Amino acid sequence: xxSLLRTLRSIRRVGLKEWFRQMQYIGDAxxxxxxxxxxxxxxxxxxxxxxxxxxxxxxWVDYAQHRYNASQVPPEWHSWLLHIRKAPPPEDKxxxxxTPPWKAPWRENLTGTRGAxxxxxxxxxxxxxxxxxxxx
Numbered sequence: 148x149x150s151l152l153r154t155l156r157s158i159r160r161v162g163l164k165e166w167f168r169q170m171q172y173i174g175d176a177x178x179x180x181x182x183x184x185x186x187x188x189x190x191x192x193x194x195x196x197x198x199x200x201x202x203x204x205x206x207w208v209d210y211a212q213h214r215y216n217a218s219q220v221p222p223e224w225h226s227w228l229l230h231i232r233k234a235p236p237p238e239d240k241x242x243x244x245x246t247p248p249w250k251a252p253w254r255e256n257l258t259g260t261r262g263a264x265x266x267x268x269x270x271x272x273x274x275x276x277x278x279x280x281x282x283x
Contacts (some may be wrong), residue, residue, distance in 0.1 A: 161176075172213075189224070190208070191210065223239075
């Protein structure tokens with residue numbers, strides 16, 4: 148009965164469309180305070196109510212893409228999700244002040260996709276295929 152009440156409370160808070168989307172993507176209905184978003188369009192949430200969320204699962208990311216993986220979370224948000232930093236990146240004054248000018252923009256890991264890096268071979272092959280020569 149508790150899960151039914153939690154489900155009804157979540158539908159009332161986030162709406163039926165968002166609740167259905169969450170059930171399809173993460174398999175759980177979550178509602179909380181919107182903390183911010185990153186350059187990929189991912190949204191970050193936090194719910195500090197101990198009666199609604201299990202401790203350690205009260206911060207989560209809502210990925211912008213359907214085919215998501217963990218490399219789509221930038222390092223600043225990753226440290227907030229794993230409780231390495233207390234404040235999220237938009238509210239963290241230290242993180243905003245310390246960002247070095249040489250830091251490259253974050254890109255997701257493209258391994259297994261068309262955008263993956265593929266080195267080209269500059270060495271001559273060591274094994275050659277046999278090419279039969281017919282005498283005519």
